[in-house]
Amino acid sequence: MRLLWNKWSRLGAALSASLALFGLAGCAATPQDILSPFSPAAQLTADLFHLVFWISVVIFIFVEGMLIFFVFRYQRRRADEYPEQNHGNTKLEITWTAIPALLLLGVFGLTIHVMGQVGPQFPPGQGIPIRVVGHQWWWEVQYNDGKVKYATDIHIPAGQVVHVELKSDNVIHSFWIPSLMGKTDVVPGYTNTTWLYTDKVGSYSGQCAEFCGAQHANMLFRVIVQSPADFEAWLNNVQTPAAEPAPNSEAARGKEIFLNPKTTCIGCHAIQGTTAVGVTGPDLTHVASRTCIAGCLLEFDHANLVKWLSNPQAVKPGTIMKIPQLTPDEVNALVAYLESLK
Amino acid sequence: MATNVLALPRASQPTGLMSWITTVDHKRIGILYLITAVIFFIVGGIEALIIRTQLAAASNTLVGPNLYNELFTMHGTTMIFLAVMPLNSGFGNYLVPLMIGARDMAFPRLNALGYWLFLFGGLLLYSSFLVGGAPDAGWFGYAPLSERAYSPTHGVDFWILSLQLLGISSIVGSLNFIVTIINMRAPGMTINRLPLLVWGTLVTSLLVIFALPSVSVAMFLLLFDRVFSTSFYLPNNGGDPLLWQHLFWFFGHPEVYIMIMPPFGIISEILATNSRKPIFGYAAMAFAFAGISFVSFTVWAHHMFAVGMSPAADAVFAGMSFVVAVPTGIKIFNWLATIWRGSLRINSAFLFAAGFIGQFTIGGLSGVILAAVPVDWQVTDTYFVIGHFHYTLFAGAVLALFAGTYYWFPKMTGRFLNERLGQLHFWFTMVGMTLVFLIMHYVGVLGMPRRIYTYGAAQGWEVWNFIETIGAYLVAFGVLFFVINIITSLRHKATATNDPWDGQTLEWATSSPPPAYNFASMLPVNSPRPLWDAKYGPHGEFASNPKTVDLSGGGTATVHLPSPSIWPLVLTIGLSIIAIGIIFGFDGGPLALDISGMGMALQSLPIGLVTGIVVFFIGLIGWVSQPAS
Numbered sequence: 001m002r003l004l005w006n007k008w009s010r011l012g013a014a015l016s017a018s019l020a021l022f023g024l025a026g027c028a029a030t031p032q033d034i035l036s037p038f039s040p041a042a043q044l045t046a047d048l049f050h051l052v053f054w055i056s057v058v059i060f061i062f063v064e065g066m067l068i069f070f071v072f073r074y075q076r077r078r079a080d081e082y083p084e085q086n087h088g089n090t091k092l093e094i095t096w097t098a099i100p101a102l103l104l105l106g107v108f109g110l111t112i113h114v115m116g117q118v119g120p121q122f123p124p125g126q127g128i129p130i131r132v133v134g135h136q137w138w139w140e141v142q143y144n145d146g147k148v149k150y151a152t153d154i155h156i157p158a159g160q161v162v163h164v165e166l167k168s169d170n171v172i173h174s175f176w177i178p179s180l181m182g183k184t185d186v187v188p189g190y191t192n193t194t195w196l197y198t199d200k201v202g203s204y205s206g207q208c209a210e211f212c213g214a215q216h217a218n219m220l221f222r223v224i225v226q227s228p229a230d231f232e233a234w235l236n237n238v239q240t241p242a243a244e245p246a247p248n249s250e251a252a253r254g255k256e257i258f259l260n261p262k263t264t265c266i267g268c269h270a271i272q273g274t275t276a277v278g279v280t281g282p283d284l285t286h287v288a289s290r291t292c293i294a295g296c297l298l299e300f301d302h303a304n305l306v307k308w309l310s311n312p313q314a315v316k317p318g319t320i321m322k323i324p325q326l327t328p329d330e331v332n333a334l335v336a337y338l339e340s341l342k
Numbered sequence: 343m344a345t346n347v348l349a350l351p352r353a354s355q356p357t358g359l360m361s362w363i364t365t366v367d368h369k370r371i372g373i374l375y376l377i378t379a380v381i382f383f384i385v386g387g388i389e390a391l392i393i394r395t396q397l398a399a400a401s402n403t404l405v406g407p408n409l410y411n412e413l414f415t416m417h418g419t420t421m422i423f424l425a426v427m428p429l430n431s432g433f434g435n436y437l438v439p440l441m442i443g444a445r446d447m448a449f450p451r452l453n454a455l456g457y458w459l460f461l462f463g464g465l466l467l468y469s470s471f472l473v474g475g476a477p478d479a480g481w482f483g484y485a486p487l488s489e490r491a492y493s494p495t496h497g498v499d500f501w502i503l504s505l506q507l508l509g510i511s512s513i514v515g516s517l518n519f520i521v522t523i524i525n526m527r528a529p530g531m532t533i534n535r536l537p538l539l540v541w542g543t544l545v546t547s548l549l550v551i552f553a554l555p556s557v558s559v560a561m562f563l564l565l566f567d568r569v570f571s572t573s574f575y576l577p578n579n580g581g582d583p584l585l586w587q588h589l590f591w592f593f594g595h596p597e598v599y600i601m602i603m604p605p606f607g608i609i610s611e612i613l614a615t616n617s618r619k620p621i622f623g624y625a626a627m628a629f630a631f632a633g634i635s636f637v638s639f640t641v642w643a644h645h646m647f648a649v650g651m652s653p654a655a656d657a658v659f660a661g662m663s664f665v666v667a668v669p670t671g672i673k674i675f676n677w678l679a680t681i682w683r684g685s686l687r688i689n690s691a692f693l694f695a696a697g698f699i700g701q702f703t704i705g706g707l708s709g710v711i712l713a714a715v716p717v718d719w720q721v722t723d724t725y726f727v728i729g730h731f732h733y734t735l736f737a738g739a740v741l742a743l744f745a746g747t748y749y750w751f752p753k754m755t756g757r758f759l760n761e762r763l764g765q766l767h768f769w770f771t772m773v774g775m776t777l778v779f780l781i782m783h784y785v786g787v788l789g790m791p792r793r794i795y796t797y798g799a800a801q802g803w804e805v806w807n808f809i810e811t812i813g814a815y816l817v818a819f820g821v822l823f824f825v826i827n828i829i830t831s832l833r834h835k836a837t838a839t840n841d842p843w844d845g846q847t848l849e850w851a852t853s854s855p856p857p858a859y860n861f862a863s864m865l866p867v868n869s870p871r872p873l874w875d876a877k878y879g880p881h882g883e884f885a886s887n888p889k890t891v892d893l894s895g896g897g898t899a900t901v902h903l904p905s906p907s908i909w910p911l912v913l914t915i916g917l918s919i920i921a922i923g924i925i926f927g928f929d930g931g932p933l934a935l936d937i938s939g940m941g942m943a944l945q946s947l948p949i950g951l952v953t954g955i956v957v958f959f960i961g962l963i964g965w966v967s968q969p970a971s
Contacts, residue, residue, distance in 0.1 A: 217797065
């Protein structure tokens, strides 16, 4: 009897746990929740999920109910019991083949239907083109056919379709903003495309979803959806060359340190309007207008910049940013310069 | 199969270490497989615990990114190739000849070769930890991340070559199963009277034969890229990274069924015996095995919905993936109907089998959710997928293998496993796995990608990961009870009779453990349940007074058996040296002999490779010149 009780309590616990879990989904503070959609595509996908999920729950309860009922009902009472030797029942077997098959056919039809609405191959209209490039381990975004290069923050206008071209020259990454759009892989040698559309202004977190090496976990990004006017203003700003620091300021000293080959900064980074033209790392022309650094592992603020430049390998072990140890003085000057690059 | 005893010498079972090293007895090889695989299962489990401990807290620093990547690569590779597959091979080796009434496998020495390749493949893989780093590109080894430019240690080379050894092991094992099952059945045991475990093993073996060459080729191409600077998967030189994915998953998806179908067979045997009923809908079950196998070759690209295939391809692979759910559903319902109105003996084996039905259903249903392509675009490569496939491979394969251990342990050792520890094992496993794997589904829905060594607290995943980790430790405690149970039970007296569970198939008609020659005589086979027919009558005529059956000949019959052989081991050592010779024999490695002064096109000679080839051929010559009898 104890055995029976355990069985029931297990089912009860499992069921209530799973229902509670999925019930909570809507209100938890989880920025990458696929069931808190902020775009029509994510909404349709979440609806499809809910539908298939609840069908599954019904089947689950049916199967577990039978299992548990049978296990209790048909326990052996006497050692010499000889149950009826039932070898099968064609009608019954056809039934439990046909019903799931029909159900699955329905789900398949719906799947095809939703694919046509949210698939990366089916953008809902003409839109502005951007290019997103996956690097180890940060995201680059290019506007105006590569004339503007920016990193980690992907600005897009609300209410407009954005066509995204996906490129990689290293390993495979996957471009994913859970609350806006499903994944599309970024495959070297291929040019995949996807699209984004939402009319809700805000900042949405995204993350590389294909294992891409040591710092795959910290290859994060943000999609910043702005009103078309704000977006236009932002785009105009980032097209200009970098701000020149005031003479003799700490920032000016920082610029000198940055451009000094000994610090190796210019080996990888470019700053438009200066002699820094590296291509391996993010373009820093307007780095101070970004919300985050280090593949979006850290917020863009003074303390984090100091932390990052003092020892990048300690912050993000394995990062390709391998620089000579800088003095605190050099770090402060560099940070002052970077903070001036609005 | 022979119905009378042959009067030939050499029936005694030799003992001692050499007798195990040279054994060609399918039962001993089966036990070697099982013990080795359980050890690797524990190692893979420890890796899982380290992974779970790292993820229990946000921004944890228990292990760094490189070690973490090695750990999850080794966890996946170990559990698939060194635990579940060889556990299946172990049960198959031990049970298939017994269940079909044969005295051994068709090719006893090939059988030994399969085991030694498995052992040495596993040792080769793990030796990478000692010499420069374990593989770190994931068990799926996606190129170009697995190319030398992005994974410069020898880890991936070890991974490729040990998996090639394991691949040969699987292929020879499967060929042996196919020939054995086709040719060595007892008189009257037609194909449609095979016990379902045997049928499942036959179907699985065919899957291995057709699926494995794809990944073997894929891995050789990757090896050439890494060692000889070809560029099969490097786009800058005209290669194609997606080629790897297609070749890999053309194997990788059938592989899932390679792992799960023998367990389906195990469950079928246990439920029938513990219900005292035949399996419900035997023909439908058998067709479901075959149907799943066939369809499994047409769904591989459902692992690739996000790579940018055409909508038509996505739709076809989604459709076929839904199709797989139908025969799987048939199985679930037939198992339920098997226990329906049965006379259920509730013991550890049955609990694990029933737990399998309950939990595996979740894995099947979450698989249907994943086949809905738009949903897959959201949850693929998240913890939802990890939850899903652990519900198929842990709740499916591993629970069934636990069930099989409780069920056949008395047959293999003559001793029962302790019921109390067995039930503790069961409940810890059930509660623990629900906490780990059900919550993984949820964390995946919350957007947690897989293969990340850390995450920020702001993501809101921490509390769920912490609970998962507690669950993982509960599962580990369950396994601890299991291991203690095995060790302590082996010290007890052998009390198991021939047929402790009132079985239906032939392995229960001989002694526990069986004599070296399995059977001295054979029963007539007129159904999938020859022993049941003999005990109770084909139509239950003797139900009130069942007969007892003993085909062991008292363990003293003199039956001629194949000679022991050292050559499978020598052959394996040769192949292992070849593997090491390839890893370290090029690009100035320690096994490259400098011959640049000799005026030849070659600058160095891979001496390890050459030595290995010599040993391999010595083994081959020894093998063919040893009389087969």
